[in-house]
Each structure stands twice: as C-alpha cells, then as structure tokens.
Amino acid sequence: MAIGSAKKERIDSLAESTADDSGVSLAASAWKRLRRSPVFLFGSFIIVAFVIIAIISPWIAPHDPSARDLADQVIKARNEIPKPQPGYPLGGDLQGRDFLSRLLVGAQQTLLVGVFATLIGLVGGLALGTLAGAFGGWVDSLVMRFVDVMLSIPQLLLAFGIGALFAKPNLFTVILAVSIVQIPVFARLLRGSMLAQRESDHVLAATSLGVKHGAIVFRHMLPNSLGPVIVQSTLVLATSIIDAAALSFLGLGNPDDRIPEWGQMLGGAQTVIDTHPQLAFWPAGCIIAIALGFTLVGESLRDALDPKNRR
Amino acid sequence: MALLEVRDLTVQFQRKGEPSFTAVDQVSFDVEPGQTVGLVGESGCGKSVTSLAIMGLLPKRGAKVSGTVDFEGTDLLRLSDKQLRDKRGRDLGMVFQDPLSSLNPVIPIGVQVTEVLERHRGLSRKTAMVEAAELLEKVGIPDPTRRLTEYPHQLSGGMRQRALIAIALACRPRLLIADEPTTALDVTIQAQILTLLKGLVKDLGTALVMITHDLGVVAGLCDEVNVLYGGRVVEKAQRHELFAQPRHPYTHGLLASIPRLDAPRGERLNPIRGSVADNIPWDNGCAFAPRCPNALDICRERTPVQEDLGGGRLLRCHNPVQPEVPQEVSA
Amino acid sequence: MLRYTVRRLIQLLGVVLVLSLLVFAWLRALPGGPASALLGDRGTDESRAALNKQLGLDQPIFIQYFKFLGRALTGDFGNSTGVQPGDSVVDIFVQRFPATIELSVFAIILAVIVGIPLGYVAAKRRGTWFDNLSVGGSLIGVAVPVFFLAFVLKEVLASKLGLPSVGRQDAIGATRVTGFFVLDGILTQEWDAAWNALKHLFLPAIALATIPFAVVFRITRAAVLDVMDEDYVRTAEAKGLTAQVVRSRHVLRNAMLPVVTTIGLQIGALLAGAVLTEKVFAFSGVGEALALGFERRDYPVLQMLIMVAAVVYVVVNLLVDLSYALIDPRIRTR
Numbered sequence: 001m002a003i004g005s006a007k008k009e010r011i012d013s014l015a016e017s018t019a020d021d022s023g024v025s026l027a028a029s030a031w032k033r034l035r036r037s038p039v040f041l042f043g044s045f046i047i048v049a050f051v052i053i054a055i056i057s058p059w060i061a062p063h064d065p066s067a068r069d070l071a072d073q074v075i076k077a078r079n080e081i082p083k084p085q086p087g088y089p090l091g092g093d094l095q096g097r098d099f100l101s102r103l104l105v106g107a108q109q110t111l112l113v114g115v116f117a118t119l120i121g122l123v124g125g126l127a128l129g130t131l132a133g134a135f136g137g138w139v140d141s142l143v144m145r146f147v148d149v150m151l152s153i154p155q156l157l158l159a160f161g162i163g164a165l166f167a168k169p170n171l172f173t174v175i176l177a178v179s180i181v182q183i184p185v186f187a188r189l190l191r192g193s194m195l196a197q198r199e200s201d202h203v204l205a206a207t208s209l210g211v212k213h214g215a216i217v218f219r220h221m222l223p224n225s226l227g228p229v230i231v232q233s234t235l236v237l238a239t240s241i242i243d244a245a246a247l248s249f250l251g252l253g254n255p256d257d258r259i260p261e262w263g264q265m266l267g268g269a270q271t272v273i274d275t276h277p278q279l280a281f282w283p284a285g286c287i288i289a290i291a292l293g294f295t296l297v298g299e300s301l302r303d304a305l306d307p308k309n310r311r
Numbered sequence: 312m313a314l315l316e317v318r319d320l321t322v323q324f325q326r327k328g329e330p331s332f333t334a335v336d337q338v339s340f341d342v343e344p345g346q347t348v349g350l351v352g353e354s355g356c357g358k359s360v361t362s363l364a365i366m367g368l369l370p371k372r373g374a375k376v377s378g379t380v381d382f383e384g385t386d387l388l389r390l391s392d393k394q395l396r397d398k399r400g401r402d403l404g405m406v407f408q409d410p411l412s413s414l415n416p417v418i419p420i421g422v423q424v425t426e427v428l429e430r431h432r433g434l435s436r437k438t439a440m441v442e443a444a445e446l447l448e449k450v451g452i453p454d455p456t457r458r459l460t461e462y463p464h465q466l467s468g469g470m471r472q473r474a475l476i477a478i479a480l481a482c483r484p485r486l487l488i489a490d491e492p493t494t495a496l497d498v499t500i501q502a503q504i505l506t507l508l509k510g511l512v513k514d515l516g517t518a519l520v521m522i523t524h525d526l527g528v529v530a531g532l533c534d535e536v537n538v539l540y541g542g543r544v545v546e547k548a549q550r551h552e553l554f555a556q557p558r559h560p561y562t563h564g565l566l567a568s569i570p571r572l573d574a575p576r577g578e579r580l581n582p583i584r585g586s587v588a589d590n591i592p593w594d595n596g597c598a599f600a601p602r603c604p605n606a607l608d609i610c611r612e613r614t615p616v617q618e619d620l621g622g623g624r625l626l627r628c629h630n631p632v633q634p635e636v637p638q639e640v641s642a
Numbered sequence: 643m644l645r646y647t648v649r650r651l652i653q654l655l656g657v658v659l660v661l662s663l664l665v666f667a668w669l670r671a672l673p674g675g676p677a678s679a680l681l682g683d684r685g686t687d688e689s690r691a692a693l694n695k696q697l698g699l700d701q702p703i704f705i706q707y708f709k710f711l712g713r714a715l716t717g718d719f720g721n722s723t724g725v726q727p728g729d730s731v732v733d734i735f736v737q738r739f740p741a742t743i744e745l746s747v748f749a750i751i752l753a754v755i756v757g758i759p760l761g762y763v764a765a766k767r768r769g770t771w772f773d774n775l776s777v778g779g780s781l782i783g784v785a786v787p788v789f790f791l792a793f794v795l796k797e798v799l800a801s802k803l804g805l806p807s808v809g810r811q812d813a814i815g816a817t818r819v820t821g822f823f824v825l826d827g828i829l830t831q832e833w834d835a836a837w838n839a840l841k842h843l844f845l846p847a848i849a850l851a852t853i854p855f856a857v858v859f860r861i862t863r864a865a866v867l868d869v870m871d872e873d874y875v876r877t878a879e880a881k882g883l884t885a886q887v888v889r890s891r892h893v894l895r896n897a898m899l900p901v902v903t904t905i906g907l908q909i910g911a912l913l914a915g916a917v918l919t920e921k922v923f924a925f926s927g928v929g930e931a932l933a934l935g936f937e938r939r940d941y942p943v944l945q946m947l948i949m950v951a952a953v954v955y956v957v958v959n960l961l962v963d964l965s966y967a968l969i970d971p972r973i974r975t976r
Contacts, residue, residue, distance in 0.1 A: 149660045153952040154910030157932075160917065161948050164936050165671055242787050246918055249789050251937040266790060273793050284790045291785035299781065368879055392885075400882030407880075412873040415892055417899075417971055426891070427881040462971040478881065 125186020
C-alpha cells in the first residue's frame with residue numbers, strides 16, 4: 001500500500017541481492033572471505049567475549065547482584081551512593097548492590113532479550129513470509145497488505161505502543177514489544193527472496209520433475225532464502241537490545257530489577273546521570289559494544305553474501 | 312609522422328593478495344591520419360584494455376601502464392590528469408559498446424551532447440544546442456530538436472548509438488576509438504551504424520581505431536588489421552592481405568569460423584577449439600599452442616618472437632599457415 | 643504521472659483507514675479495556691461500568707468503531723489524562739507539532755550536509771584509513787542508543803559550549819506567528835529570539851541527526867561506489883569533462899536517487915528518536931508528549947499522536963516517491 005513502495009523495494013532488493021541459486025558454493029565462498037575479514041573477526045570476538053562473560057558471570061561475579069550489601073552507604077538525602085572500595089571496584093548502585101556484579105550478570109538477560117526478540121521476530125516472519133511467498137495469489141496479497149500497514153507505523157514507535165499495552169510490564173512484555181515489530185520486516189524479506197527463488201531454474205527443474213509443492217518449499221526455496229534472513233537476524237540482535245533500552249528509558253521496561261539487564265540499568269540511571277554518571281556510562285558502554293559486535297558481523301555477512309562482491 | 316604511435320604498451324592489473332595479471336603485453340601499432348586500423352580478437356584478448364589505456368580511462372589504482380602512446384608527438388601516458396582531460400573529447404573521441412548504459416539515464420540527450428561542446432569549444436548552452444541539433448541530424452537522428460529534450464531510455468538502441476557517435480565526434484577529434492560499437496545492436500542496425508561511421512570518418516578526416524571480434528566489420532572498414540591474442544599482437548597486415556592469406560593459425564581459425572553462404576551444402580563450420588583462458592601465459596611457449604591445429608613441440612617450449620615479413624606485415628608464430636597455392640583440379 | 647499520484651492518494655486513504663482500525667483495536671486490547679486505561683488504578687468495578695456506558699462501550703464493537711471514526715473525523719480525539727490533564731488532545735498536538743518539525747528538519751539538514759559529502763569522499767577513497775574510519779564511525783553511531791547520546795551531549799557538551807540544555811527558548815517574550823520559533827524570530831525580525839531558539843535546537847538536533855546520518859552516509863557511499871563503475875561515468879570521462887562536472891552532473895546526480903528514498907524512510911526512525919531526544923532535553927514537542935504519555939499511560943494522547951506519526955510517515959514517503967519521479971526521468975516519462 002502507500003508506505004513507500006521505496007521501503008518495500010529496499011527490503012526486496014536486499015532479499016534478491018543475497019539470495020542465490022547456488023546455495024552451497026555461495027556459503028562456501030562467503031565463508032572463505034569472512035575468515036579473512038577483519039571486520040567479521042573483530043565483531044565475532046566481541047560477541048564471543050560477551051557470551052563467555054554471560055555464561056561464567058555467576059562464578060566470576062564477586063557478589064550476589066541482587067544483594068544490597070552496601071545499603072548502609074546509600075544516603076538518599078545527600079544523594080550519595082557507595083564509592084569504589086576494596087571488594088567493590090566499581091562501587092554500588094542506587095540500592096547499594098555491587099555494581100560490577102550487576103554489570104557482569106547483566107550480560108545474561110541482555111543477550112536473552114536480544115536472542116528471544118530475534119527468534120520471535122524470525123519465527124513470526126517465517127510463518128507469514130513462507131505463507132505468502134510459497135503460495136502466492138490471494139494469500140500473498142492478504143498477508144502482504146497486512147505487513148505493509150504494520151510497516152507504515154515507525155518501527156520503534158510501534159514497539160513503544162505495544163509496550164504501553166501492558167499495565168504491568170515485565171521482561172517478557174519487553175521482548176514481545178521489540179520482537180513483534182520485526183515480524184513484518186522478516187516476512188517481507190523472506191517473501192522477496194522466495195519469489196526470486198520461485199522463478200529460479202532449480203525450483204523450476206524440481207517442479208518439472210514432479211516434486212511435491214511442500215517438498216519444494218521446505219527443501220529448495222526455504223534453505224536458499226536464508227542468506228538475507230541470517231544477515232537481518234544479526235542486525236536485529238543489535239537493534240532489539242538498543243530498543244529494549246529505549247523502552248526502559250520511557251518507563252515501559254521491566255520494573256523488577258533484582259535480575260540486572262543493561263537496558264534497564266541505563267534507563268534507571270537517567271535521573272541521576274548528572275551526579276552519578278558512571279551508573280549510566282558502564283551499561284551504555286556494554287550495550288554499545290555488544291550492539292557494535294552484532295552490527296559488524298551482520299554487515300560483513302551482508303558483504304560476503306552479496307554476489308556482486310564475488311569476483 | 313603517424314598520428315598515433317603505440318609502443319610496447321603493457322597493462323598489468325594488480326589485486327590485493329593475488330598475483331598481478333598482464334592484460335596487454337608490449338603492444339605496438341601506428342595509426343596514420345585518416346586511417347582506419349582494426350584491433351581484432353576474442354573477448355579477453357586485451358583489445359578493450361588497450362583502448363582504455365590510450366584514453367587514460369583505466370582505474371588509477373590497480374592498473375599499471377607502461378610503454379608510450381605518442382599522439383601527435385606527445386606521450387599521453389605522461390600527461391597530467393588535467394592535460395589529458397583537455398585532450399579527451401576534443402582530440403580523441405571514444406564510442407563504447409553498450410549505448411544504453413553508456414548514456415547518463417537522468418540527463419536529457421541534448422545536455423549530454425552540448426556539455427562536450429561547452430567544455431572544449433567554450434560555446435554557450437544556447438549555441439551549443441543549435442549545433443547539437445545539427446550533429447544529431449548528421450548522424451541520422453530524425454526530428455533532432457525533439458530528441459534533444461528526451462532521455463536515453465526513450466530512444467531505440469540504434470538511435471542511442473548514433474547519439475553517442477555524435478557526442479564523440481562533436482569536437483571533430485583527429486582520432487576516434489570505437490570499442491565494439493555494434494555488438495549490442497540488432498544485426499540490421501549494425502550495418503547502418505558501420506556505414507554511418509565509415510562515412511563520417513571519411514568526411515571529417517578522422518582516424519579510426521576499430522575494436523572488434525567480428526572480422527566482417529574489419530572487412531568492411533579497416534585499412535590495416537592487428538590481430539590480438541593473449542594481450543599480444545600475433546599478426547598484423549593490410550586488410551586485403553590478411554583476408555587473402557592469413558598466416559597465423561589463430562587468424563586463419565577466425566576466418567574459417569565465419570559461416571559462408573557459398574560453402575557447399577553439408578559442410579561443417581570450423582570453430583576454433585577451446586576458449587580463451589583467464590590468464591594466458593606467454594612465458595614458456597606460444598599462448599595459442601593449446602588450441603592450435605598447427606602446434607609443434609617447439610610451440611610449447613619457446614615463446615615465438617615477432618617477425619617482420621615485409622610490406623608492413625608482422626607475424627608471431629613458429630609454424631605459420633603456408634600461403635595457399637592455387638590447386639590444380641585433378642580429374 | 644497524475645494517475646499515479648491519484649492512485650497513491652487512494653492507497654494512502656486505505657492505509658489511514660486500516661491504521662484507525664489498528665489504533666482503535668489497540669485501545670481495546672488493553673487489559674481491562676479503555677475504561678481501566680482512563681481510570682487507572684483508581685477505578686472500581688462500578689465506576690468502570692459507568693464509564694463504559696458513558697463511552698458507549700456497552701454497544702456492539704463495530705458501532706463503537708464507527709462512532710470513534712466519526713468523532714475522529716470531526717477532530718475530536720478526547721482529552722488528555724496525564725500529559726496535560728484535561729486539555730484537548732488536538733490542542734496539545736497543534737501546540738507541540740511545530741517544535742518537532744523544527745527539530746526533525748534541522749536534524750535531517752545536519753545529517754544530509756555532513757553525510758552526503760562524507761559518503762562521497764569515503765567512496766572516492768575506498769579502502770583508505772579515511773574510508774575505514776568513517777565507516778567504522780557510522781557503525782558505532784548505529785550502536786549508540788540515541789537517548790544516551792543525548793544525555794552525553796547535554797551533560798558534557800552543553801556547559802562547555804555554553805549552549806542551553808533544556809527547553810525550546812528562554813522566556814524573552816518573543817512574538818509568536820507560526821509556532822516555529824526560529825522562523826517566528828526571523829519573520830518578526832526579533833533576531834535575538836531566533837538565535838536563542840536556534841541555540842536550543844542545536845544539541846537535540848545533533849543527537850537526533852545521528853540516526854539519519856549513519857544511513858545517509860552509508861547509502862551515499864554505496865551508491866557512489868556503484869555509480870563510479872557505470873559506463874556513463876566512463877563516457878563522461880572520455881568527453882574530457884572537468885572533474886567537477888563529472889562529479890556533480892554524472893556521479894552525484896545518479897547516486898542521489900537511492901539517498902532520497904533513504905531519507906524518506908528515515909523519517910520513521912526520526913519520529914521515534916524524537917520521543918527519546920525531546921524527553922532528554924525537555925523539548926516541548928509531540929515527542930515529549932508521547933514520552934510523557936507512555937510514562938503516565940495517557941491513552942487518548944498516545945492514540946492520536948501515534949496515528950499522526952504513522953500518517954506523517956506515510957505522507958512523507960508518498961511525497962518522496964513523487965519527488966523521486968522529478969529527479970528520475972525514467973519514472974516520470976513512463
């Protein structure tokens with residue numbers, strides 16, 4: 001419909017540019033180039049580092065991230081919080097909890113938000129996109145009209161709107177809000193590359209050999225459409241973490257902060273940013289680093305999978 | 312003195328992390344004023360790279376050009392970017408292969424013609440427009456004033472190529488390089504464009520370097536022909552001699568692979584075996600040897616040197632095709 | 643061209659209609675329905691039932707929708723419950739909309755005048771340290787949460803540069819004409835007022851501009867790289883045109899086509915970004931109203947402003963698509 005045929009075209013052209021008939025050789029040559037790409041290696045290094053931190057954080061965190069060990073040093077009236085001290089190298093937060101431990105353990109929830117949001121967006125988009133791309137005709141028109149209207153609401157604003165639906169937000173509502181807005185993007189992407197696939201030689205060949213429709217969709221079209229989807233997923237891992245932080249900033253995030261998450265820590269620090277900037281800078285730095293990691297990997301994947309760059 | 316003297320022109324492409332690749336290897340040839348010279352060969356033989364090197368249009372990074380390209384006594388390869396820009400379009404014109412992609416899609420044809428007049432002859436847009444209309448008329452575009460306001464996608468393929476020729480000849484250059492100007496066109500249009508080119512260069516006295524893979528084009532147009540293989544000139548001859556007596560097996564093969572209407576029924580076409588590899592080595596032996604019907608052991612061991620056969624004829628072959636002696640018909 | 647425009651306008655109408663349905667459904671999807679939303683925690687079962695009747699919520703759903711639509715058409719979107727309690731939502735919108743436009747336009751201008759030249763130079767010097775540095779910078783720009791950047795600018799730069807860090811203009815009794823403070827100052831020749839408003843715009847606009855900047859830069863770079871390989875650029879070089887003419891008339895003219903589309907698409911991100919940026923700088927535009935609306939669950943305000951944001955987004959992209967035809971003759975003369 002009316003929202004920028006331009007936007008649709010951009011998503012579709014991404015779908016076409018990275019979709020390729022020769023799935024195996026494309027993947028192989030992409031991998032060959034990725035291994036030499038410093039951008040990819042740097043991005044993966046960041047991601048791997050954070051994943052390791054997330055996994056071992058319960059053991060390396062010096063204190064329980066929800067225990068108010070230093071509560072007696074929090075003086076509300078004078079706006080004082082625990083300073084860095086032996087055993088607490090970054091001091092405490094507004095509740096007197098060990099800030100370093102919260103940062104370390106925060107990696108877990110933050111990555112979970114990113115991963116789950118991407119998964120939900122992916123599965124939803126996969127369902128819609130497969131439906132539309134595989135059958136074409138009126139199913140396609142109906143699904144795509146719906147997708148277009150969803151795309152006509154600015155993405156982050158839609159996420160805010162969905163977040164505001166819940167009177168009592170929690171971690172799950174945050175994930176839901178940032179993931180639902182990704183569904184139409186994934187749907188259009190998949191449909192675009194599947195349409196390109198449907199016209200391609202090897203699908204025509206399979207059809208003419210009498211391979212069943214379902215088998216063609218799942219064995220030929222879907223696997224070959226995955227390139228652009230993988231690229232988009234990597235980029236969405238970054239955006240969903242940033243978007244979740246924005247939800248927290250607007251008070252639409254998870255209010256229960258016993259289990260730390262960087263977006264929430266950053267959102268919660270907004271009122272004291274002038275007096276205790278470190279409470280904002282540390283989680284923000286972590287968000288920027290992990291988002292950069294995912295973005296670098298996503299961009300280098302996009303370059304590697306682009307047939308134009310294969311010479 | 313020749314208008315254009317190309318001596319030992321060598322172009323090497325260097326990509327990061329890959330061995331350098333020699334696209335043009337010590338190519339030499341002359342073009343006299345008003346003469347038409349053909350550069351013939353299959354795709355990948357280095358003929359287009361040669362033309363781009365003469366025009367100074369190769370990418371600055373990644374391409375290494377050596378040798379000399381003397382145009383009216385100045386070596387084009389030693390000119391600064393600015394000096395070269397003054398010459399291009401004014402003294403040297405070029406027509407490219409694909410007329411659609413060679414015209415800017417978002418600018419009217421008129422501006423694309425006038426900008427070269429404005430640049431080199433200092434005309435105002437208004438006078439240039441009048442002249443542009445005359446130019447379009449001269450290259451056979453009907454209703455030129457209307458066409459000036461149109462965009463490339465509104466013209467047919469033949470019209471676009473005519474427009475490109477008009478642009479290239481706008482400043483009456485002394486040398487025109489045409490890089491496969493008819494390859495992208497319909498067969499019927501091809502002949503029209505060739506006739507047009509032939510007439511124009513004759514009228515204007517422009518020398519023409521014709522780059523083609525099509526010996527039919529050469530037969531109709533060129534005074535002198537250079538046959539390129541693997542980035543080197545393998546045979547050079549006047550047109551008539553080349554067609555009457557091809558000496559290099561490659562030239563012979565090119566001629567034999569042209570379908571002939573007067574061939575006896577049932578006679579097979581004679582294509583050259585194989586195809587051009589990406590990088591053809593001249594280091595040990597003749598690059599054409601793997602495809603050559605005449606190849607001897609020496610062809611795979613020693614690189615053939617260029618021999619002067621006299622009469623402006625050059626050949627690079629160990630075992631050339633022997634001139635055909637008219638055969639007596641035996642009973 | 644005219645037929646195309648008319649067809650797009652009809653499509654636009656369709657989108658707005660479906661949007662209204664979505665926004666209507668959105669309020670009804672709230673747990674407990676609009677009555678609890680309006681009453682908040684204070685609501686009892688009786689008061690909720692009473693309000694339901696008063697709002698006509700006991701009627702069939704499609705009648706409710708048509709009533710909602712009817713009211714919306716007459717410009718009645720209800721009253722604010724949290725942002726400016728009691729004020730008409732439409733008044734709030736009219737009051738605050740110019741601020742957001744002023745901010746967004748300024749941000750877009752910043753992004754374009756920095757992003758396009760930078761993208762061009764990076765493409766020309768592909769693979770050099772300059773290219774790598776600016777690409778890296780744009781990727782970092784994408785990874786930084788906008789509101790955090792806004793905070794950094796406000797806390798670190800504002801005092802250093804002597805720029806104001808909150809509001810739209812210091813109270814200096816400037817005359818109001820259009821609601822666009824900078825423009826008002828120029829129109830009334832109150833230069834101090836215009837300058838003062840401009841200073842207030844500066845930091846929020848920089849924060850907001852990072853969103854479109856990163857994209858404009860990268861699309862420009864990619865497009866210039868593509869166009870430089872085109873045959874018509876080689877033709878232009880073969881004509882001996884000066885480097886400037888080749889750049890402006892042949893390379894940039896064509897490279898701008900995808901950039902224009904991109905700018906249109908960035909409006910969406912810009913509107914969402916305005917919510918965050920305006921909140922940080924207490925910049926009283928619709929973005930701040932939305933931020934407050936989310937915080938205080940002011941559904942009438944949210945309902946209208948989200949709808950407006952979507953319509954603005956769709957309309958801007960329609961305009962972009964139409965203007966695209968102006969710069970690309972292949973579409974215009976189709």
